[in-house]
């Protein structure tokens with residue numbers, strides 16, 4: 557199956573309201589063009605350097621949104637604000653404060669998602685529920701930020717039921733935070749977006765209310781070189 561067939565097949569699987577973010581890390585620009593020609597407009601990258609190389613080769617594509625899905629170091633906050641339309645990986649108060657302090661001088665206001673970690677995962681960062689609840693008043697004091705929701709990455713090996721439970725907890729947390737922000741009148745904190753679901757777990761994420769899925773390999777094929785018999 558080529559990219560076009562995979563996109564068509566996936567469209568049949570996703571509710572119309574769910575935004576398909578095509579994860580294009582390690583994917584060459586020709587394939588991004590192909591995906592664009594099939595109607596995709598949202599592209600996710602993990603590394604700022606990689607997107608900085610790609611964007612100049614794709615300036616003729618109209619209406620594209622670039623999503624940062626990989627972790628963001630504070631010292632890369634400025635270039636991230638300059639190139640991305642969405643940042644899915646705001647995972648600490650110092651990072652949020654740094655982004656807020658740069659917003660005016662950069663002159664762009666990307667939409668932000670707070671990355672939570674509700675299950676142990678040594679390979680990922682993110683707010684715990686308690687940390688995020690405690691940080692909420694501090695985030696409320698940063699009205700430069702345009703916070704739209706939460707991001708979650710399920711750790712490997714939870715299984716379908718475990719994924720479903722985890723994504724359900726993230727959705728419940730978003731509802732709770734959204735209600736608190738609404739009651740307090742914090743207009744820059746809205747909890748309408750849930751970025752959750754990757755190639756291996758997107759059906760469970762959608763069932764739990766994901767509004768954005770971040771899909772790479774199911775669209776573009778495996779990123780790892782295939783190991784054939786006799787290799788190594």
Ligand SMILES: *Cc1c(COP(=O)(O)O)cnc(C)c1O
Pocket residue numbers: 579581602625626709753754755756770771772773774
């Ligand atoms: C790579 C990546 C994805 C896409 O993963 P696939 O398994 O290729 O669908 C989604 N989210 C994040 C944060 C990633 O780093």
